[in-house]
Amino acid sequence: MKRKILLPTDFSKNAWHAITYALELYKNDHCHFYILNVYSATSNFLDSILNMEPGSELHKTAKLKSENGLAKVLDILAFKDHDNPKHHFETISKFNNVVESIINIVEEKDVEMIVMGTQGETASNKKVFGGVAINVMEKARNCPVIVVPELAKHNLPKEIVFPTSFKTHLKRKELNYLIELAQKCEAAIRVLHIAIEDTLSEKQLNNKQLLEEYFENIEYTFHTLSHMDIPTAINCFVESRESDMVAFINKKHAFFGSMLTQALVKEIGTDSKVPILVMHDLRN
Numbered sequence: 001m002k003r004k005i006l007l008p009t010d011f012s013k014n015a016w017h018a019i020t021y022a023l024e025l026y027k028n029d030h031c032h033f034y035i036l037n038v039y040s041a042t043s044n045f046l047d048s049i050l051n052m053e054p055g056s057e058l059h060k061t062a063k064l065k066s067e068n069g070l071a072k073v074l075d076i077l078a079f080k081d082h083d084n085p086k087h088h089f090e091t092i093s094k095f096n097n098v099v100e101s102i103i104n105i106v107e108e109k110d111v112e113m114i115v116m117g118t119q120g121e122t123a124s125n126k127k128v129f130g131g132v133a134i135n136v137m138e139k140a141r142n143c144p145v146i147v148v149p150e151l152a153k154h155n156l157p158k159e160i161v162f163p164t165s166f167k168t169h170l171k172r173k174e175l176n177y178l179i180e181l182a183q184k185c186e187a188a189i190r191v192l193h194i195a196i197e198d199t200l201s202e203k204q205l206n207n208k209q210l211l212e213e214y215f216e217n218i219e220y221t222f223h224t225l226s227h228m229d230i231p232t233a234i235n236c237f238v239e240s241r242e243s244d245m246v247a248f249i250n251k252k253h254a255f256f257g258s259m260l261t262q263a264l265v266k267e268i269g270t271d272s273k274v275p276i277l278v279m280h281d282l283r284n
Contacts, residue, residue, distance in 0.1 A: 014117035022115035039066035157244035166204035188219040
């Protein structure tokens with residue numbers, strides 16, 4: 001059975017880096033890769049809707065640019081001798097809002113993973129994660145997302161950091177992608193607890209024991225850092241150990257929005273070098 005992987009691209013350097021990362025990550029898997037470009041006439045999608053009627057010159061020009069860009073991506077893959085017989089590519093060109101298009105393709109094609117860059121053509125040096133990446137991580141709730149910084153290495157992850165407070169009861173199926181990825185890459189999971197209290201509550205201890213059960217068939221260890229804010233603690237831990245990936249469960253909270261709108265991902269570092277796997281709770 002082929003995996004279905006979505007690779008959004010705006011033809012930027014970072015987007016290409018994410019594509020090549022995905023090809024390496026899934027090099028031993030039978031995969032159908034959907035390479036998606038979403039086009040508009042201007043950076044403002046509302047302006048594009050008002051000025052780009054299907055059949056207009058603006059629309060035709062933008063559509064042709066998108067299709068030519070996707071053809072060039074396929075040409076580059078062929079030129080670089082990407083002749084993995086397990087990999088099949090299909091290009092998709094869409095005129096729509098980027099995040100909405102990604103969510104729609106996930107549903108239509110039954111995509112199981114999105115792999116994308118953290119920044120696009122309009123990247124800001126002050127932000128690691130662009131608006132599109134943040135919105136996809138938050139809103140594509142039926143599909144996990146791997147976001148790949150431009151500085152990320154192409155090697156398979158050998159150590160994945162999983163930060164948790166132990167306060168949430170996680171179901172095994174919510175961690176399936178993390179467990180499967182660790183098994184596939186023969187990676188160790190480092191469970192990182194950023195402590196606020198001196199001791200764990202009974203509930204936290206029970207949730208920690210559940211993780212021990214879930215991770216029984218892979219290498220894992222528990223680690224604790226205290227007296228640090230969460231983004232700083234994660235950064236310090238990842239940098240000191242030269243870890244290869246950080247994995248989160250993005251919990252949806254009715255009154256506070258999602259956890260990703262807070263500091264957890266947005267402030268993980270201005271020079272992030274590791275991909276982030278974002279999974280979602282299944283209660284929403």
